[in-house]
Amino acid sequence: MNRNQCKPHTKRTCGEPFLRAQIEQTGENRTCFYCGSEGDTVSIEWVADQIEAAFEQHFYLTSTDPSPFEYAMMKEGDYEWDRDGDPVAEVIGSSAIGLDGFTRNTLRS
Numbered sequence: 001m002n003r004n005q006c007k008p009h010t011k012r013t014c015g016e017p018f019l020r021a022q023i024e025q026t027g028e029n030r031t032c033f034y035c036g037s038e039g040d041t042v043s044i045e046w047v048a049d050q051i052e053a054a055f056e057q058h059f060y061l062t063s064t065d066p067s068p069f070e071y072a073m074m075k076e077g078d079y080e081w082d083r084d085g086d087p088v089a090e091v092i093g094s095s096a097i098g099l100d101g102f103t104r105n106t107l108r109s
């Protein structure tokens, strides 16, 4: 598919497992773009709004540097610092498929 011709805001979906209850409540009886079935559907834009809201509620940016305590552990021991969290692109990718990425609560960019 040519990405430039793709108009995601015109597509509708019935199948986000995480949002299923909300889709049944707020959805309109239209044809699902993805599976072709008639039923409660919402726009991709609506799904994106839910994802954005979930991100704001459940994620925060982790520190790009070790804390003073972690610095001390690195200096005094063999502690190796690694930034907490998951890369943003990975979280968005896993979220958009099943929205099951929201059990994790950290994020880095």
Ligand SMILES: [Zn+2]
Pocket (backbone or CB within 6 Å): 013, 014, 015, 032, 033, 034, 035, 036, 037
């Ligand atoms: Zn569908």
